[in-house]
Amino acid sequence: MSVSVRDVASLAGVSVGTVSNVLNRPEKVAPATVERVQRAVAELGFVRNEAARQLRAGQSHSIGLIVLDVRNPFFTDVARGAEDKAAEGSLSVLLGNSDEKPEREAAHIALFQEQRVHGVLISPLGDDLGRLAALRERGIPTVLVDRQDPAGEFSSVSVDDVAGGYLAVRHLLDLGRRRIAFVGGPHGIRQVADRLLGAQKAVEEVYGASLEVIDGEGLTVLHGRAVGEALRERAAYARPEAVFAANDLLALGVLQALTMLGDIRVPQDIALIGYDDIDFAATAVVPLSSIRQPSVLIGSTAVELLLREAAGGPDFEHEQIVFQPELVVRASTGTAD
Amino acid sequence: MSVSVRDVASLAGVSVGTVSNVLNRPEKVAPATVERVQRAVAELGFVRNEAARQLRAGQSHSIGLIVLDVRNPFFTDVARGAEDKAAEGSLSVLLGNSDEKPEREAAHIALFQEQRVHGVLISPLGDDLGRLAALRERGIPTVLVDRQDPAGEFSSVSVDDVAGGYLAVRHLLDLGRRRIAFVGGPHGIRQVADRLLGAQKAVEEVYGASLEVIDGEGLTVLHGRAVGEALRERAAYARPEAVFAANDLLALGVLQALTMLGDIRVPQDIALIGYDDIDFAATAVVPLSSIRQPSVLIGSTAVELLLREAAGGPDFEHEQIVFQPELVVRASTGTAD
DNA sequence: GCCGCTTCATGAATCGTTTCAATCGCCATG
DNA sequence: CATGGCGATTGAAACGATTCATGAAGCGGC
Numbered sequence A, B: 001m002s003v004s005v006r007d008v009a010s011l012a013g014v015s016v017g018t019v020s021n022v023l024n025r026p027e028k029v030a031p032a033t034v035e036r037v038q039r040a041v042a043e044l045g046f047v048r049n050e051a052a053r054q055l056r057a058g059q060s061h062s063i064g065l066i067v068l069d070v071r072n073p074f075f076t077d078v079a080r081g082a083e084d085k086a087a088e089g090s091l092s093v094l095l096g097n098s099d100e101k102p103e104r105e106a107a108h109i110a111l112f113q114e115q116r117v118h119g120v121l122i123s124p125l126g127d128d129l130g131r132l133a134a135l136r137e138r139g140i141p142t143v144l145v146d147r148q149d150p151a152g153e154f155s156s157v158s159v160d161d162v163a164g165g166y167l168a169v170r171h172l173l174d175l176g177r178r179r180i181a182f183v184g185g186p187h188g189i190r191q192v193a194d195r196l197l198g199a200q201k202a203v204e205e206v207y208g209a210s211l212e213v214i215d216g217e218g219l220t221v222l223h224g225r226a227v228g229e230a231l232r233e234r235a236a237y238a239r240p241e242a243v244f245a246a247n248d249l250l251a252l253g254v255l256q257a258l259t260m261l262g263d264i265r266v267p268q269d270i271a272l273i274g275y276d277d278i279d280f281a282a283t284a285v286v287p288l289s290s291i292r293q294p295s296v297l298i299g300s301t302a303v304e305l306l307l308r309e310a311a312g313g314p315d316f317e318h319e320q321i322v323f324q325p326e327l328v329v330r331a332s333t334g335t336a337d
Numbered sequence C: 001g002c003c004g005c006t007t008c009a010t011g012a013a014t015c016g017t018t019t020c021a022a023t024c025g026c027c028a029t030g
Numbered sequence D: 001c002a003t004g005g006c007g008a009t010t011g012a013a014a015c016g017a018t019t020c021a022t023g024a025a026g027c028g029g030c
Helices: A005-012 A016-024 A031-044 A050-057 A073-088 A102-114 A129-137 A161-174 A190-204 A221-233 A248-260 A295-312 B005-012 B016-024 B031-044 B050-057 B073-088 B102-114 B129-137 B161-174 B190-205 B221-233 B248-260 B295-312
Strands: A062-067 A092-097 A120-122 A142-145 A155-159 A179-184 A210-215 A242-245 A271-273 A290-292 A320-323 A326-328 B062-067 B092-097 B120-122 B142-145 B155-159 B179-184 B210-215 B242-245 B271-273 B290-292 B320-323 B326-328
Touching (some): A005 A016, A005 A031, A016 A031, A050 B050, A062 A073, A062 A102, A102 A129, A120 A295, A129 A142, A161 A242, A161 A271, A179 A190, A179 A221, A242 A248, A248 A271, B062 B102, B073 B295, B092 B102, B102 B129, B120 B295, B142 B295, B161 B242, B161 B271, B179 B190, B179 B248
Parallel strands (some): A142 A155, A179 A242, A242 A271, B062 B092, B120 B142, B155 B320, B179 B242
Antiparallel strands (some): A290 A326
């Protein structure tokens, strides 16, 4: 069926070993021979069988990346950063989407193991890193993305989410808002929990400030819209003065429900801030204030860490890299009153 | 290093063939034996080596998908549809991003061939489908996504872009606008060319209407912003009355430059319509009118077609599935004057 | 002419799984 | 008791690229 090195070898009148050498270390082969083999390759349309290479090598040329939500631009940016960096080492990235479901996460981990990936980058789901134990035991380099490991058993590249949450709510408080609401969930997701923690810290610092926690049960535009609709149905006095959403998708959903489907003004009636500073935040109905994370850099750094860990052997010192988030103020928390 | 079927077999006291049978057709093996083997698998932490399976099978369990831009939500939606459908047949999807660059497209095609993918879904780059010839000759099932093949040599799942372009501009004309601008590019991308074609058709039908073509040289928010800024700098009388952008990202960029960085009102001064109807179109500063395409359905249908083509053998009749686009009117082309 | 050295090329062994023809027990039947 | 049939199991061959110990050829120096 398929053309193999054997076919190429016989057409070029050399041995299979030589063909392999031409493919992988042409400098070891006499120029004339290289030429002859390459002609044969071209003539037969030979394409290497990656599976056979892998089998022999015991490892693939790819690394796995599992994100919580491919539809979230934050994660596609992370993926971009990872791909570009991986390409430098001629590795490719297999992108898996856990969709915040443990079983999907587990399925991807299993798949990546079967593929004998070089390593795994993962934005893990719960606080329980048990699902990752298999990876560690098997010695597969693993780097946590957008998430730290308190136990220090994994390397990680993250952003200080507590600081981010604090920044966001501190900003709302500085605007004079007191009745703040946090929208996000599920709380099993560490990023969500940490951002909430930071929010609480900020609220505790200001006398008379309160924080209502609204569990959005998910982190998509749709979930946000549902929360926004619920807010709309409340009597005006029962509404928060400001909303901090755990990510921009949620915030955009809330915004949509409040201003477009309803007639609640942002920021006059409710100030709103999101998290991630995705591209679409700036172009929203009311341009959205947000907390910026260096998404592309997170991806590329994660790959670097992975490669270093892979090179360093099993007892490599795990590294925890933490970036600082940055407040971006736009109209949705404008001072207009 | 790694645990193999051989190890499992010897621990369970059976032959390797039996282990393989337990893994793949447990109904052929006596229940007691299945049990014993599974215990051994669990105890050793055995994980199949996908490379070896592939080598033996001659084919992988994945299909390749090459899109023009992963950051465009339209394509992530297509990918979603494809993944879900592929998962039904326990296939996985390798996502490649050509970024509108021929060399990246070629690299992904080569990679997929080395991986011996089941088939390839591709949103190809230029009018020249030559890069795909290798796939066809090799008998790798290939389905064009979001794009038809005039020569009929490939199956395809697409949306009638000429009709979409017509719908968009017809709508602008119906609003009373006459000096229309089309923003998009590069024109080598068929989708862009077809949408322009439809736009021209609509303009020709109306006396006094004109179409200015502005080559945006790309299809991202940034490209759109650049075009918007150029429009802003024109004297008011030299500006178009309405803009049709080849996709929503572009439209959002234009919108941003006009309304947020400038003081041109949309739709009063310039009406604006995009294409794709991505989620973020609805939440934009001025909610964006757009042409909706059934993105998720495109992805799932493409996989179905691919599977049918793979099952049908080499002289399978290629199918061209064409969906119809749909006009979605929002504020950016509102009738307010 | 021989030695030692370098440069090239060889081809069998190997990776781990699947497949399939062959074999083994065992039971029911004649 | 011999035979046939059946389900369960076996084990060697095969997939295709890479590796590496081995060997051949060429060349300069003495």
